[in-house]
Amino acid sequence: MTTTDDILELSARWAAAEQRADTAELDHITTADFTLVGPLGFVLDKQQWLARYRTGGLVTKTLTWHDVTVREYGNAAVAVGVHTQEAEFQGTSADGSFRATHIFTHDGVRWALAGMHLSPVGAMPFQPPAS
Template sequence: MSTEDQVRQLEQRWVEAEERGDADALAALATEDFVLVGPLGFVLNRPQWVERYRTGDLVTESLDWHDAEVRDYGDCAVVVGVHAQKASYQGNRVDGEFRSTHVAIRRDGRWLLAGIQLSPIGAPPAFARNPAAPQENPEGW
């Protein structure tokens, strides 16, 4: 099986674990030093990333991972794709569409996620806007 196929299988297992809220499966898919850079620039290590599901703070209703391109660098692969989610965090909607970069590494013949970065596509996601803040341009131009 090609590296691309193996990494795509890892990505599919990740999507399924996120949608199930399966903290144990997510932990098993990630390196010990895994890091997530969220869409607002926050950084989570592996325990913090997994804990959001253990506590029920993060609920992913659906995650669509598409337009992913895998670049093979031997025991490392970089995947850039589109991450579209319907989710809530601590009861607040965190729906959005993000350009995402995943770094996967091969350890002992097994592919693991070493990092994920999410960047909003287009305008900041709705959950990043502060409705109480004054608008600089109320006419929309």
């Protein structure tokens, strides 16, 4: 199995765990210092991120992680893709498609998710000049 295969398998586990609100699995597949930067710029540490499910504040109906590319850097890997979800946070729609960067680390035994950064998908605000 290649690093890309490992990362894609771990990513599939993450997406499935988010849909199930499986905080035990999410806790297991992330590093102790996991950090999420949300699509509006807010930052959650691991316990805050997990608490959204523990309290029932976040309900994820569907979540797909697609158009993913993976780059490996020794004991780290970066995956960039599109995270599309149907979700509610505290009764308010949190549906959307987000360009996402996932950061993974390898501790010599296994890969773990160390961080995520989400940004709303939109058009470029400008077009670069033609060369």
